[in-house]
Amino acid sequence: MRLFSKTYVIMSDLRVQKREAIFSLLKGMVLLVLFSSLTIDANAQCKRYTKKYCLPALTPYMHNGQLTSAVLNPGDSADIEMTFNAGKEYRLLVCNQEQIGNVQFKVLDKSRKVLYKSNPKDANPSWDFKVDNTQQFIVQLVVPAMKKDNQKTNLVPNGCVALLVGFKE
Numbered sequence: 001m002r003l004f005s006k007t008y009v010i011m012s013d014l015r016v017q018k019r020e021a022i023f024s025l026l027k028g029m030v031l032l033v034l035f036s037s038l039t040i041d042a043n044a045q046c047k048r049y050t051k052k053y054c055l056p057a058l059t060p061y062m063h064n065g066q067l068t069s070a071v072l073n074p075g076d077s078a079d080i081e082m083t084f085n086a087g088k089e090y091r092l093l094v095c096n097q098e099q100i101g102n103v104q105f106k107v108l109d110k111s112r113k114v115l116y117k118s119n120p121k122d123a124n125p126s127w128d129f130k131v132d133n134t135q136q137f138i139v140q141l142v143v144p145a146m147k148k149d150n151q152k153t154n155l156v157p158n159g160c161v162a163l164l165v166g167f168k169e
Helices: 002-058
Strands: 068-072 077-084 089-096 104-108 114-117 126-130 135-142 159-168
Touching (some): 002 068, 077 159, 089 104, 135 159
Antiparallel strands (some): 068 159, 089 126, 089 159, 104 114
16 A cells, blocks of 8 residues: 555656646746747837938938848947949938937948948938949947936837938938
């Protein structure tokens, strides 16, 4: 009888461990789905912000049809490679939500030589230029780091940053 009792206890422990493992796996899956839906929602809000507040600033240039936008945090940076076709006039516009500060941008050629650098004091900076030959440039976006004395809570704000390209024939 004693052997049967030990076997039953071991089997019971295994069932409990299996149940806990399944519960842990399900909890992880729920968190993954929740995180994914929040990310998708943030990107959708960013696209709406870009269409409503940023696209009008391209006038009189015609938007190239690409929405390059992302939700970024203070201190983040991004490099975006873009091709510009010969004989066209372009406007590069960086547009962002106020809570992350004035996003700066640089335009670099393929050898990483700086062709243009925005003024850190400018909100939503832009650069108008013309290319004689089709070229690839690197547009480097930098969100300023947040100073601790400006931060009222431990929460770090994030915000939408959009890089728009307009052109004239």
